Amino acid sequence: MNLDFTQIVPYIPFMLEGIWVTLRFVFFAILFGFIIGTVLALFKIGSIRPLRWFADAYTSIFRGTPLILQLMIIYFAVPQLSGYDISPFLSAILAFGLNSSAYVSEIIRAGIQAVDKGQTEAALALGVPYRQMMTDIILPQAMKNILPALMNEFITLTKESALVSTIGYLDLMRRAQVVGADLYRNFEPLLFVGVLYWSMVMGLTLIGRFVERRLRVSD
Amino acid sequence: MIKVENLTKKFGNNEVLSNISTEIKKGEVVSIIGPSGSGKSTFLRCMNLLEKPTNGKIYINDKDLTDPKTNIMQVREQIGMVFQHFHLFPHLSVLDNLTYAPMKVKKMSKAAAQEKALDLLEKVGLSDKADAYPNSLSGGQKQRVAIARALAMEPELMLFDEPTSALDPEMVKEVLDVMKDLAHSGMTMAVVTHEMGFAREVADRVLFLDHGVLVEDGEPNSFFDAPKTERAATFLEKIL
Numbered sequence: 001m002n003l004d005f006t007q008i009v010p011y012i013p014f015m016l017e018g019i020w021v022t023l024r025f026v027f028f029a030i031l032f033g034f035i036i037g038t039v040l041a042l043f044k045i046g047s048i049r050p051l052r053w054f055a056d057a058y059t060s061i062f063r064g065t066p067l068i069l070q071l072m073i074i075y076f077a078v079p080q081l082s083g084y085d086i087s088p089f090l091s092a093i094l095a096f097g098l099n100s101s102a103y104v105s106e107i108i109r110a111g112i113q114a115v116d117k118g119q120t121e122a123a124l125a126l127g128v129p130y131r132q133m134m135t136d137i138i139l140p141q142a143m144k145n146i147l148p149a150l151m152n153e154f155i156t157l158t159k160e161s162a163l164v165s166t167i168g169y170l171d172l173m174r175r176a177q178v179v180g181a182d183l184y185r186n187f188e189p190l191l192f193v194g195v196l197y198w199s200m201v202m203g204l205t206l207i208g209r210f211v212e213r214r215l216r217v218s219d
Numbered sequence: 220m221i222k223v224e225n226l227t228k229k230f231g232n233n234e235v236l237s238n239i240s241t242e243i244k245k246g247e248v249v250s251i252i253g254p255s256g257s258g259k260s261t262f263l264r265c266m267n268l269l270e271k272p273t274n275g276k277i278y279i280n281d282k283d284l285t286d287p288k289t290n291i292m293q294v295r296e297q298i299g300m301v302f303q304h305f306h307l308f309p310h311l312s313v314l315d316n317l318t319y320a321p322m323k324v325k326k327m328s329k330a331a332a333q334e335k336a337l338d339l340l341e342k343v344g345l346s347d348k349a350d351a352y353p354n355s356l357s358g359g360q361k362q363r364v365a366i367a368r369a370l371a372m373e374p375e376l377m378l379f380d381e382p383t384s385a386l387d388p389e390m391v392k393e394v395l396d397v398m399k400d401l402a403h404s405g406m407t408m409a410v411v412t413h414e415m416g417f418a419r420e421v422a423d424r425v426l427f428l429d430h431g432v433l434v435e436d437g438e439p440n441s442f443f444d445a446p447k448t449e450r451a452a453t454f455l456e457k458i459l
């Protein structure tokens with residue numbers, strides 16, 4: 001057993017920068033996934049059949065195939081089809097966002113449908129229109145079910161983001177590999193970014209707990 | 220006030236209401252009774268279109284509810300509904316439960332809505348609960364708030380679907396008392412209930428439903444003392 005962490009010291013700034021690179025695309029992927037996911041969820045609970053069908057098919061496809069395959073298709077196959085040379089950054093946001101939206105839409109749909117049907121009836125009986133009922137009565141209650149699950153999804157996405165190293169995007173994971181190749185030592189840089197990933201996830205977890213606690217106050 | 224003509228409701232092939240015709244006059248209190256599954260709730264829910272009638276017509280003040288051109292939301296503003304399980308909005312305080320619909324639907328000012336709400340809370344004996352959240356209330360208190368919430372819209376007709384069935388026995392009276400006051404104040408009411416005492420004392424008429432058929436429609440005392448049909452007699456024997 002020989003471990004020597006002193007050798008990675010010069011590479012630390014390079015690896016730390018990976019946090020920023022990873023977080024940047026994770027942030028946009030989450031945002032993108034959340035917006036699309038919300039729209040899909042509205043399709044799913046709505047009464048327009050073709051939209052419902054579309055949202056279900058979409059979810060089935062993105063949950064039913066490997067994320068790495070989706071990433072590869074977007075990065076390698078899109079240029080082949082369209083001639084547009086898509087950057088790793090954009091591919092990553094697209095793949096992770098589209099994939100995440102399938103899960104997010106399920107989380108939101110389930111959260112909304114878990115709200116007692118009596119709430120809808122009470123609002124309708126008072127003459128409250130659909131949109132106001134959704135925003136004022138149903139969604140605030142659904143949030144309690146949705147937020148913890150959404151936080152989990154964001155944590156998963158953050159960890160899975162390491163997959164983008166496979167398309168050459170210089171994220172945390174990729175940087176560890178670069179340093180490893182440079183030093184002919186892999187354990188130390190991998191362990192180092194492992195700690196960084198763990199810290200990021202812990203950060204998200206703490207934010208999630210804080211939000212949950214705030215929500216519970218209103219009970 | 221409300222007139223039902225040949226109302227039929229089917230869920231798929233299951234005919235839940237068959238050809239019901241009746242009328243409720245302004246200020247009248249009507250009790251709807253019958254065995255479980257006889258269609259009482261469905262009948263009540265057709266009156267504010269929470270269920271869509273399969274056939275027949277329902278008129279409220281001569282306006283046809285089943286006409287596709289009728290604005291359902293507008294009709295519902297005039298009809299209050301009280302549910303067995305209250306369905307208060309748990310994320311809103313008692314006061315906000317009462318002011319929400321008047322402000323959002325009737326565009327009442329906040330001050331006016333609050334004044335009205337506090338007035339109603341006093342009427343149902345819950346002035347001190349204005350800032351409480353529904354989860355902190357007892358069942359009887361929740362139901363009184365739910366009644367006040369419906370009244371806040373100043374409806375012309377109030378529908379009650381077994382308003383005391385989910386309550387502990389010691390809380391039934393406080394809710395029935397509120398409903399009695401309401402009846403005496405001249406409100407038009409349709410009440411699905413298993414409280415035969417209430418039906419006999421307070422109601423002007425009793426409707427007896429069985430298997431979706433309106434079997435009897437008459438004055439309470441004669442219904443309870445001398446039911447005209449075998450089915451009603453059997454039902455009354457079981458519950459009294």
Ligand SMILES: Nc1ncnc2c1ncn2[C@@H]1O[C@H](COP(=O)(O)OP(=O)(O)OP(=O)(O)O)[C@@H](O)[C@H]1O
Pocket residue numbers: 230235253254255256257258259260261262
């Ligand atoms: N949304 C629905 N879809 C299908 N069938 C329904 C629906 N709602 C009610 N039914 C059926 O209609 C019949 C009448 O139901 P309803 O709830 O009106 O009876 P009820 O007299 O109110 O009974 P209870 O005393 O148990 O409340 C029942 O057989 C019920 O299963």
Ligand SMILES: [Mg+2]
Pocket residue numbers: 259260261380381
């Ligand atoms: Mg019922």
